[in-house]
Amino acid sequence: MRAIVLVGGEGTRLRPLTLCVPKAVVPVVNRPMMFLILNWLKSHGVSEVVLSACYKPDILRKVIGRTYRGMKIDYIYEESPLGTGGAVKRAEKYINGTTVVMNGDILTDLDLSKMLKFHRQKKSRVSIALTQASNPSSYGVVETGRDGSVLRFLEKPSPEEVAGKVLNINAGVYIIEPGTLDLMKDGKVYSIERDIFPKFIGDGFYGFVSRNIYWMDLGTAAKYVKACRDILEGAYKVKGLEAAGKNVKFGGGSRAVRPSCIGSGTVVGGNSRIGELSVLGKNCVIGKNCVVERAILWDNVTIGDNCVISDCVLAGGVKVGASSSVTGETVLGEGSVLAPYSRLRA
Numbered sequence: 001m002r003a004i005v006l007v008g009g010e011g012t013r014l015r016p017l018t019l020c021v022p023k024a025v026v027p028v029v030n031r032p033m034m035f036l037i038l039n040w041l042k043s044h045g046v047s048e049v050v051l052s053a054c055y056k057p058d059i060l061r062k063v064i065g066r067t068y069r070g071m072k073i074d075y076i077y078e079e080s081p082l083g084t085g086g087a088v089k090r091a092e093k094y095i096n097g098t099t100v101v102m103n104g105d106i107l108t109d110l111d112l113s114k115m116l117k118f119h120r121q122k123k124s125r126v127s128i129a130l131t132q133a134s135n136p137s138s139y140g141v142v143e144t145g146r147d148g149s150v151l152r153f154l155e156k157p158s159p160e161e162v163a164g165k166v167l168n169i170n171a172g173v174y175i176i177e178p179g180t181l182d183l184m185k186d187g188k189v190y191s192i193e194r195d196i197f198p199k200f201i202g203d204g205f206y207g208f209v210s211r212n213i214y215w216m217d218l219g220t221a222a223k224y225v226k227a228c229r230d231i232l233e234g235a236y237k238v239k240g241l242e243a244a245g246k247n248v249k250f251g252g253g254s255r256a257v258r259p260s261c262i263g264s265g266t267v268v269g270g271n272s273r274i275g276e277l278s279v280l281g282k283n284c285v286i287g288k289n290c291v292v293e294r295a296i297l298w299d300n301v302t303i304g305d306n307c308v309i310s311d312c313v314l315a316g317g318v319k320v321g322a323s324s325s326v327t328g329e330t331v332l333g334e335g336s337v338l339a340p341y342s343r344l345r346a
Ligand code: GTP
Pocket: 006, 007, 008, 009, 010, 011, 012, 013, 014, 023, 052, 053, 054, 078, 080, 081, 082, 083, 084, 087, 103, 104, 105, 219
């Protein structure tokens, strides 16, 4: 089976982390987010993936490549963003059988195989995965009938509209049949949720509801951090997750508290503590007498001596001068440099 994964967005809400890399390449426990999505797709029998790219496609292609664990990876590009609907239309030539379409910033363990069975049983033209969220008003809410048919879409409804109702949100995973997009025009900007799906209502469009699954869209820094912590705590399983990679070195009196994850080649100076829920990328250098906790450091980050780094995200190559403190949900973009004795709190 084939999947089309939408990865063309600029990831504006995740800036500055997405200023230098597309969201699909943002590291989650030291591997590109896309690898986690590809693992999940593979575990449900997907063998070919088309990445629908637009923002920073060269980086995407370089990092993800042409194959992944035996899956074939193709790319399709837009010169300017066509929106989630226009992008699927552009990839239409790849939809020559039942095809999975999904947003490329979702981490989930939803049972795609079961959804496929549901899709076939219902003889759906389009099936949409639905799940529950504690705050549905920040998502696209979908109302379904007793037989699962989709009745209504509410894009980011107000809290009043959703108060007291059990509502399902769009989980960003769809299964579609060939010919479904015939009425759409090539090269036009469309939103799949706003412009396309409402037109399918009453015409073989079903919602597949999953409860008690893991589901997170990694659209903001807070959700990105939450997803990393969930993985460390085992709420979302990632195979081959290691507490420490190759050649990690600890100076005398330094230690790491689990759950945490340290990339290969990272060096931690004496008397420093890598606290729980921290992720350190490859080849980071942490000085002496530092505390790093609940922080996410990408590759090649350098922290001087006597620093406190907590609850923050530091992108690749960030340099923090000695005796600094970076705390309170601070997010620093790639290559940021802080002078010694800096104090940063978001
Ligand atoms: P924000 O700018 O923060 O909203 O992020 P985004 O646009 O990257 O993500 P959004 O949640 O809006 O989009 C959901 C998924 O669709 C993401 O995986 C995006 O990469 C992808 N996407 C959004 N717009 C486009 C587009 O115009 N073309 C393509 N190919 N993919 C898109």
